[in-house]
Amino acid sequence: MKSRFGLVALVALGMSLPFGLHAQDAPAEFKGTGKLVVNNWGGPIVERMHAAWYGDFAKATGIDVSFTSIPDVAKLKIMSQVGNVEWDVVDFEGAQMLQAMKNDLLEPIDYDLMYKLVPKEQLDPAQMTKYGIGSIAFGTIMAWNTESVGKKGPSSWTEFFDTATFKGRRALYARPKPTLEIMLMADGVAAKDVYPIDIDRAFKALEKFGPKVDLWVEKTSQWDVLIQNKEVDLMGSSLARTMAQIEKGEPMAISFNQSIMEQSYWTIPKGAPNVKDAQKLVAWMMRAEGQRASLKLLPYYSMANKAALDGIPKETLAKLPGAPENSANSLTINAGWWLEHDAEVQTRWLDWLSRR
């Protein structure tokens, strides 16, 4: 039971905070008796983080929470077709949420209920949509090995592909998103001008820069292995994975300049077994305390409650992608654009990949 561990961690954290967490203090309308199944991205780290985030929800409300993985729109579509939706809360990526919305698979978020627990002004309006509220934003950043590349690494994607200045092997995700964004920025497009993506220009840039990539990465878990074994020297890698390796002592450095953030959302599937309690959990997760606890555990993400950053030490804040100085020149994935152009881009991407 990972949630138990999380609870212990949370209690410990709670005691260290000036405004401690009070157990058993859920308002009456948050009480319940049901069971919730939360579909997240899985893995021990994610579950620990989520457990800290939910905090004492189960204790305070009487509603049980269990986990499953991995969020998948096609699966939800089929579950909904046969009338047997198994998930109550799903952590969808932006484009996934839009796809689910297009198929009419989601329940609107009950913001009135949420405001009873969380002050409206704490929440980031940019992360609030009708059918989902920001869970985390995860980042893809430039990272390099300080022993082989040096202390000073590339500060833009254009420099990232400058093989004369920065010698070494390079790795990127084997996916068009966010590779097309990276290619455009490498080609000199400013972060704010990337959307709408000029697909032809992006693929032209891919012809130019793509061959400089030695290794295309399929799974996020590969970054750990690649970093630990020094298989590559420069990478456009997962912020969370890279930071975790740096904390373990790997000689790596990162740059937040032109970093790419992708927003995920908490959503509630239409026809979920326990929509009412699911609304309660989603509201509960927006509390600053829980988000802060989970940030302290894994300070690599951006959160919907701005107050979560209060009381976070400066050195931790410097690592957070949501911190003002870090997000100044970052790019947020435009999920709407991807939903519209995914099919076309995917075909061209596979075509490019299979020609090599």
Add this chain to the structure above:
Amino acid sequence: MTPFEASEPAGKSNRLLPDPPSVTLTAWQRQQRGLTVSLMALPVVAMVAVFVMPLLVLLWMSFGGGGKTGFSLQGYIDLAQPVYLKLLAFTLQLALLTTVLCALFAYPLAYLMVNVSSRFAAWMGVVLFITLWLSFLARTFAWIIILQRRGLVNNFLIGIGVIDSPLELVYNKLGAYIGMVHILLPFMVLTLIPAMKAIDPAYVRAGLSLGAGPARVFRDIYLPLSLPGLVAGSMLVFTLAFGFFITPAILGGGRAPTIVMAIRDQIQQLGNLQLAAATSMVLLVFCLGLLFLYDRIAGIDRIYDKGGK
């Protein structure tokens, strides 16, 4: 798969079912028939529910069933794009070469396991089974540790001075092949063993005592008798390799894209179930075509033969 059922030779009398009664059934025959029917009911229902139904649903989906647009050939029309044909061609090549390599490695291995002392063979069997039990993903990552630039192989070769700079053993097509062959090898060995065990050593001895050399005995006696196992193993490995995804995706480092990756994207990224179903149907047709080819060359019913008959 249905062809296996269909390949049951029609002429042979089935031992479970009594011959057609000439006059009346005896009580015992009636009882036997009742037992057969009741015993068969569950497997038949299970076959239909587990294999036939999903296949029909997939076929229905590939023509737009369950979608918004209604019946259409769009899934198949989309598939005719050159990129899918290219991916299909590469996947076929990957699966065929993997099958051939597996056969080449598995044959001597299985021969050894059948012919050495049973204790040693049991040990080899245990090793083989252990690799089967470990997860694909774990074994895939294990290969990375072995093959990468600072991996075991490269460190060893550099250490003894054979090479100066590391060989590119992984994150390319070579890496994909190594991983695939390793993961699928046990399937070939395990199908070869029973076929080889069933070969009566007397045939080999007879061939030798009649003056044929070992090579000739192998070519004219042993190989043909072990062919059913080789055919069954090849079909199993080919079918598995054709649908393989995660190992070539990781070990290939983006240089071994397979058609299954396209199916994955069609489902997860694009939500295009019709295209994904159509792609799956085309893969199925390819596998059936291969089965047909095998039938013409080797005879599929030989899979059910005991070697040495």
